[in-house]
Each structure stands twice: as C-alpha cells, then as structure tokens.
Amino acid sequence: MVKVMRGSILALAAVLLLVTVANIPVAEGVTCSPTELTSCSSAFMSASPPSATCCAKLREQKPCLCGYLRNPTLRQYVNSPNAKKVASSCNVVTTNC
Incomplete structure (x- = not known):
C-alpha cells in the first residue's frame, strides 16, 4: 500500500511539474518576411487607413x-x-536603427 501511494505521489508531482513547465511563456522568434506586410500595401501606397x-x-x-x-x-x-x-496609426513605434 505504501509503494502504491508513493508511486501515486510521484506521478502526481510529475504531472504538476509538466503542467507548470508547459505554462511558462516562451519568446517565439519572428520570421522576417516583407511579404507578411502585404495586407499593408494599400495603406503604404495611398492615404487609406491601415486595416486591423x-x-x-x-x-x-x-x-x-x-x-x-x-x-x-x-x-x-x-x-x-x-x-x-x-x-x-497602428501605434508601432519605430526605433532608431
């Protein structure tokens, strides 16, 4: 009975550890691709407001x-x-490069 309880406690601790680690925010890298900005092309080329x-x-x-x-x-x-x-308009502050 003690071995079963010890095994259950270890399994529970492992599950809690996995859940905790899975919820840590990780910074994801951005793939720099100017084609990602095609939705802005009309706003870049004219005075039309940018879309969401x-x-x-x-x-x-x-x-x-x-x-x-x-x-x-x-x-x-x-x-x-x-x-x-x-x-x-999009509240994107460009930094000095």
Missing part, C-alpha cells in the same frame, strides 16, 4: 524593421511618409 490585419502584422514584424531599412530595395517603402503614418 495590417496593424497586427506590422506589430509582429516590428523586430524586422531595422533589417528592412538596411535593405536598399525595401528601404524606400519602409521609410516612406505613408509607411510612417501607417506605423503611427
């Missing part, structure tokens, strides 16, 4: 913006006045 999807993707891609600014092909889009307005 655009803002969500812009927030997701925020860690990538400095890399996009270093890319000569992408710089003109990311650094454009409309892109800055979109970022401001």
Whole structure:
C-alpha cells in the first residue's frame, strides 16, 4: 500500500511539474518576411487607413524593421511618409536603427 501511494505521489508531482513547465511563456522568434506586410500595401501606397490585419502584422514584424531599412530595395517603402503614418496609426513605434 505504501509503494502504491508513493508511486501515486510521484506521478502526481510529475504531472504538476509538466503542467507548470508547459505554462511558462516562451519568446517565439519572428520570421522576417516583407511579404507578411502585404495586407499593408494599400495603406503604404495611398492615404487609406491601415486595416486591423495590417496593424497586427506590422506589430509582429516590428523586430524586422531595422533589417528592412538596411535593405536598399525595401528601404524606400519602409521609410516612406505613408509607411510612417501607417506605423503611427497602428501605434508601432519605430526605433532608431
């Protein structure tokens, strides 16, 4: 009986440990892909307000913006006045790179 109780207690402790570890937030890496911002293309190219999807993707891609600014092909889009307005509308603060 004591062995059964000890085994049950160890099993319960293992389950609690797994549940605790599974709930620890882990920072997930962002895949930098400018194509993720296609939902923002109309807002970048015109004065139209950004969609909720655009803002969500812009927030997701925020860690990538400095890399996009270093890319000569992408710089003109990311650094454009409309892109800055979109970022401001989405409450995405761009850092100085």
